[in-house]
């Protein structure tokens with residue numbers, strides 16, 4: 459795939475799945491702005507991309523803050539020449555241990571919604587005018603199979619279901635501007651964040667993958683990148699408003 463001349467923003471691109479997305483986009487020739495709160499990890503990801511001949515910059519961004527998301531879009535336009543692709547991947551995830559209804563504090567609920575729901579809205583709002591200047595673009599939101607129902611992490615599952623609804627509404631609103639909006643819903647993926655949630659016991663995730671998935675191995679961040687690349691490419695010119703479940707067949711099994 460050739461994304462030469464394209465500019466992409468990946469929120470939460472400093473580590474984990476976002477880093478794999480940023481590396482794949484840069485590997486295909488896009489210039490990438492990594493928007494994250496984690497400066498050291500962001501710098502490290504930029505270095506890894508540059509070492510492979512790609513182009514990337516890091517910008518410290520809080521996706522829940524409108525001034526910050528506006529600065530993110532303006533920086534991408536000024537320093538990289540425009541905006542063609544936005545990947546709304548940043549989320550409150552690793553810090554959300556547990557989450558039965560009665561255990562979630564108001565502060566946690568509000569912060570989860572601010573980052574996971576308000577964040578993709580603010581980022582999309584900030585980049586859309588710049589995409590229109592390019593004659594169109596592609597937005598990919600990151601949901602989760604937990605959106606379809608999961609015990610625990612009630613705030614997280616509600617936020618990820620909201621992302622699916624927002625994808626459809628944004629696709630409706632932006633279609634006539636030639637801006638496509640789609641969504642990826644991953645299953646359990648071996649990242650630092652997932653490991654943190656499991657208290658370092660990744661063997662639990664491995665066992666779940668073996669017993670519940672049709673493709674019975676735990677997914678790695680780079681296993682998500684193919685779906686992203688498909689969705690941002692011109693080959694998907696008529697794909698919009700869709701959610702793609704990438705979970706090795708786990709949800710299919712129920």
Ligand SMILES: NC(=O)c1ccc[n+]([C@@H]2O[C@H](COP(=O)([O-])OP(=O)(O)OC[C@H]3O[C@@H](n4cnc5c(N)ncnc54)[C@H](O)[C@@H]3O)[C@@H](O)[C@H]2O)c1
Nearest residue numbers: 470474475494495520521547548549602644646647649651
């Ligand atoms: N790993 C999994 O099993 C899994 C499964 C389904 C969905 N997901 C989703 O995939 C995405 C990436 O997950 P991950 O496992 O790589 O987790 P992660 O915690 O490593 O990634 C989230 C990134 O978002 C950043 N971030 C958090 N709040 C932010 C804010 N306010 N502003 C800017 N950046 C912020 C974090 O610093 C981090 O780099 C998330 O949206 C997560 O919900 C992950």
